[in-house]
Amino acid sequence: MLNGIDARVTPDLMDCMMRMGHGDELVVADANFPSTNHAASTLFGQVIELPGFSASEAISLITNLLPLDPFVDACALRMEIDDEPETLGEVHREAFEIIEAAMPEGAATGSIERQDFYVRASQAFGVVATTEARPFGCFILRKGVIF
Numbered sequence: 001m002l003n004g005i006d007a008r009v010t011p012d013l014m015d016c017m018m019r020m021g022h023g024d025e026l027v028v029a030d031a032n033f034p035s036t037n038h039a040a041s042t043l044f045g046q047v048i049e050l051p052g053f054s055a056s057e058a059i060s061l062i063t064n065l066l067p068l069d070p071f072v073d074a075c076a077l078r079m080e081i082d083d084e085p086e087t088l089g090e091v092h093r094e095a096f097e098i099i100e101a102a103m104p105e106g107a108a109t110g111s112i113e114r115q116d117f118y119v120r121a122s123q124a125f126g127v128v129a130t131t132e133a134r135p136f137g138c139f140i141l142r143k144g145v146i147f
Contacts, residue, residue: 008061012048016126017066019044020143024125026066028058030091030137035129038118044126055132055139056094062128062141063102069144074110075103079117079138091137104144112140 005014020026024043029035039047050058068075076099078092088096096109103109112120117138121127124140 006061006064009065010048010050012046013050013062013128016044016048017062017143020066020125022143022145023069024143025120025123026062026141026143027121027124027127028055028062028139028141029121029127029129030055030132030134031130032135033129033138035127038121039127039129041122042124042126048126048128050128050130053130053132055091055130055134055137056098058128058130059095059139059141060098063098066141067144067146068099068103068107069142070104070107071144072142073108075099075107075142075144076109077112077117077140078109079136080111080113081136082114085111085113089134089136091132091134095137095139099141104147107144
């Protein structure tokens with residue numbers, strides 16, 4: 001146990017976030033996402049398991065420690081719903097509420113088509129697997145700097 005660190009932060013999650021630098025990306029994946037497959041090609045190299053966490057719970061845990069990047073078009077991206085790119089599902093609205101509360105001034109959120117999300121996820125620093133059951137409950141968070 002460490003003072004000031006939420007006890008639900010796993011050693012792997014802490015290790016990954018500590019190793020990330022400005023501009024590195026962390027995927028928060030739902031239960032349907034092929035997390036282990038994509039995690040194998042990331043710099044961290046293995047999936048970070050957060051069983052029992054929804055996407056929004058994982059994002060809340062992560063953004064309490066990880067600063068978001070205001071110097072890009074979007075500090076956080078959501079996976080778009082197939083054939084409905086403008087539609088925000090409940091999982092998106094819930095997660096973006098948490099993200100918007102955590103992001104610095106000037107930062108923004110965005111979206112990415114599902115197949116493009118898969119490509120980008122394979123190039124991320126790491127992948128966090130949740131047990132989020134709502135479809136399209138996948139996000140990419142971009143690490144910023146501490147001001």
